[in-house]
Amino acid sequence: xxxxxxxxxxxxxxxxxxxxxxxxxxxxxxxxxxxxxxxxxxxxxxxxxxxxxxxxxxxxxxxxxxxxxxxxxxxxxxxxxxxxxxxxxxxxxxxxxxxxxxxxxxxxxxxxxxxxxxxxxxxxxxxxxxxxxxxxxxxxxxxxxxxxxxxxxxxxxxxxxxxxxxxxxxxxxxxxxxxxxxxxxxxxxxxx
Numbered sequence: 001x002x003x004x005x006x007x008x009x010x011x012x013x014x015x016x017x018x019x020x021x022x023x024x025x026x027x028x029x030x031x032x033x034x035x036x037x038x039x040x041x042x043x044x045x046x047x048x049x050x051x052x053x054x055x056x057x058x059x060x061x062x063x064x065x066x067x068x069x070x071x072x073x074x075x076x077x078x079x080x081x082x083x084x085x086x087x088x089x090x091x092x093x094x095x096x097x098x099x100x101x102x103x104x105x106x107x108x109x110x111x112x113x114x115x116x117x118x119x120x121x122x123x124x125x126x127x128x129x130x131x132x133x134x135x136x137x138x139x140x141x142x143x144x145x146x147x148x149x150x151x152x153x154x155x156x157x158x159x160x161x162x163x164x165x166x167x168x169x170x171x172x173x174x175x176x177x178x179x180x181x182x183x184x185x186x187x188x189x190x191x192x
Contacts, residue, residue, distance in 0.1 A: 031069070032192060033067070042056050053066070068153075105162070119135040119136055121133075122134075128189055150177065
């Protein structure tokens with residue numbers, strides 16, 4: 001049953017998704033976030049992922065790199081669920097503390113009843129701003145795959161900028177973690 005549900009989900013997502021190759025070099029994500037890539041990524045666009053951009057190396061069912069650029073106070077994160085069912089919405093508020101922002105991401109990542117375990121949360125210079133870095137584990141509900149993830153974020157002028165990457169913990173996460181960490185180090189949050 002889980003495999004059937006997963007196949008239906010993949011078909012539904014791919015039916016309304018477009019794929020664009022993101023080339024090496026400097027790339028602007030949104031209006032104020034700039035990152036430098038060493039190697040190409042694939043960007044998927046489909047309605048239910050807004051306001052994030054989703055990038056992947058292996059395909060969205062294997063690895064996801066969510067990039068949020070300039071999320072405004074009160075903006076809902078991923079207001080439409082991937083299958084269209086009623087799900088709890090999570091909104092960013094500029095007065096949130098770091099722990100509350102990470103909890104918001106936990107809620108977004110676990111709207112399908114996946115499990116989440118925060119492993120580490122620490123201060124981190126992200127985009128040239130005082131920010132945070134966190135690591136987590138997640139067990140995806142639909143197929144029980146154990147994922148490992150890393151996230152980075154900062155709030156500047158009341159807007160949230162963040163990157164979250166996760167992939168299966170044994171093979172794919174270690175394969176691409178250093179690339180993701182390198183991209184986070186190149187992030188620049190530009191003045192508006």
